[in-house]
Amino acid sequence: MAFPPDFTWGAATAAYQIEGAWDEDGRKPSIWDVFSAEPGKIWNGDTGKTACDHYHRFREDVALMKELGLPAYRFSIAWPRILPDGRGKINQKGLDFYSSLVDELLSAGIEPWVTLYHWDLPQVLQEQGGWLNPAIIDAFVEYTQAVVGALGDRVKHWMTFNEPQCFIGLSLQQGVQAPGLKLPASSITKAVHHVLVAHGKAVDVLRARGGSDYCIGIVPTTQTMIPATESPQDIEAARRATFCHTSVRPIIWTLSLFTDPLFLGTYPSDILEVIEKDLPQGWEKDMSLINRKIDFCGINLYSGKRLHADAQGNPVMNPVPAGFPQTAIKWFVEDETLRWCPRFIHERYKIPVVIAENGLSMTDWVHLDGKVHDPQRIDYTHRYLRGLHKAIEDGAEIKGYFHWSLMDNFEWSEGYKERFGLVYVDFATQKRTIKDSGYWYKEVIQSNGSLITG
Numbered sequence: 448m449a450f451p452p453d454f455t456w457g458a459a460t461a462a463y464q465i466e467g468a469w470d471e472d473g474r475k476p477s478i479w480d481v482f483s484a485e486p487g488k489i490w491n492g493d494t495g496k497t498a499c500d501h502y503h504r505f506r507e508d509v510a511l512m513k514e515l516g517l518p519a520y521r522f523s524i525a526w527p528r529i530l531p532d533g534r535g536k537i538n539q540k541g542l543d544f545y546s547s548l549v550d551e552l553l554s555a556g557i558e559p560w561v562t563l564y565h566w567d568l569p570q571v572l573q574e575q576g577g578w579l580n581p582a583i584i585d586a587f588v589e590y591t592q593a594v595v596g597a598l599g600d601r602v603k604h605w606m607t608f609n610e611p612q613c614f615i616g617l618s619l620q621q622g623v624q625a626p627g628l629k630l631p632a633s634s635i636t637k638a639v640h641h642v643l644v645a646h647g648k649a650v651d652v653l654r655a656r657g658g659s660d661y662c663i664g665i666v667p668t669t670q671t672m673i674p675a676t677e678s679p680q681d682i683e684a685a686r687r688a689t690f691c692h693t694s695v696r697p698i699i700w701t702l703s704l705f706t707d708p709l710f711l712g713t714y715p716s717d718i719l720e721v722i723e724k725d726l727p728q729g730w731e732k733d734m735s736l737i738n739r740k741i742d743f744c745g746i747n748l749y750s751g752k753r754l755h756a757d758a759q760g761n762p763v764m765n766p767v768p769a770g771f772p773q774t775a776i777k778w779f780v781e782d783e784t785l786r787w788c789p790r791f792i793h794e795r796y797k798i799p800v801v802i803a804e805n806g807l808s809m810t811d812w813v814h815l816d817g818k819v820h821d822p823q824r825i826d827y828t829h830r831y832l833r834g835l836h837k838a839i840e841d842g843a844e845i846k847g848y849f850h851w852s853l854m855d856n857f858e859w860s861e862g863y864k865e866r867f868g869l870v871y872v873d874f875a876t877q878k879r880t881i882k883d884s885g886y887w888y889k890e891v892i893q894s895n896g897s898l899i900t901g
């Protein structure tokens with residue numbers, strides 16, 4: 448099945464997960480340096496101090512991308528490298544690193560897709576309240592200006608935030624990710640609003656620099672709600688479960704908490720009823736800023752849950768059959784994960800969708816023949832791309848797919864236990880080995896998806 452001719456294929460990473468060089472060339476600590484230094488927070492006491500040492504090996508890594516035939520590469524910028532004190536003095540060496548990376552990518556024919564914020568907040572800003580302090584909005588604007596000033600002549604694809612649900616929900620509410628706080632719902636609501644306003648202001652900065660030449664998006668995440676059958680009732684129940692908070696999840700995990708303000712300029716009414724009392728004063732006047740026109744909705748999707756409609760049309764989760772396929776991190780493998788959520792987003796907001804992350808963790812190792820055989824990754828990706836193709840057949844405008852991840856890396860609180868890469872990394876020697884899935888993905892790209900069969 449061929450994908451649209453202008454479809455973008457790529458792979459993704461994030462700064463803290465691959466760069467290492469945590470205290471080099473003027474970089475100061477992020478919340479992840481501090482959190483991972485705390486005993487018991489990260490599996491095995493792992494940290495991102497060295498990670499994949501990408502900071503020193505980026506040329507080798509770009510060569511690997513070229514060998515994989517990647518047309519696009521999504522990566523994030525580390526705020527603490529650019530503004531080590533959160534605001535104020537710009538660290539030129541930090542900018543130089545990303546500038547060299549962008550040059551290296553472009554000379555390899557690879558399009559850079561830049562995420563401004565993938566969770567590594569400067570620790571100093573956390574100490575001033577982080578996302579709870581409205582002053583962070585101007586700090587984010589300042590940071591965006593610094594990045595765009597240095598890279599904006601060559602980078603055309605931008606994403607403001609990666610997975611706000613996680614860096615608010617897991618980090619500030621559940622306390623399992625940096626900075627590890629367990630704040631009440633009233634604070635969570637404020638953090639959500641501040642992130643949304645920071646997004647809108649950053650979009651203004653980007654637009655002022657790049658106009659319609661820039662392709663701008665944001666990247667939320669969710670778990671796909673998959674209708675158990677294709678009956679109109681089950682499809683409608685899955686749609687409702689995707690966007691209504693009353694169904695199956697706490698508010699922070701409800702997609703529309705973010706996507707309705709971003710693309711409709713309003714908080715969903717069922718959610719507003721609950722959160723309005725905690726929104727910052729004068730929040731209404733921010734809504735048009737939050738609702739700035741952007742070019743795509745990125746979405747990170749890994750797994751889905753099946754559900755059906757009861758007699759009243761309410762969504763009811765199906766039980767998971769015994770022995771259901773799971774990845775190493777125990778996320779369910781559901782073939783239609785990339786079909787329904789992108790389709791629902793496109794229908795509701797009429798905005799093009801980019802799969803900004805999708806992939807799976809496995810327990811890969813180097814086999815006796817020196818290669819890394821990872822048939823599960825090939826099978827999983829094949830199934831998921833088939834699902835994505837169905838979304839396109841259903842009429843959804845899907846612009847691209849980025850595999851997570853380019854290479855094995857620091858999986859946050861799971862440390863190095865999980866391997867998500869198309870490229871295997873031996874963390875003791877930093878030797879890279881392209882996995883079977885990497886070579887397979889190369890052929891998928893070369894065939895523009897024709898290799899994916901129904």
Ligand code: NOJ
Nearest residue numbers: 461609610747804851858
């Ligand atoms: C989402 C996050 O954006 C990324 O940082 C993480 O490694 C992957 N999903 C896998 O959990």
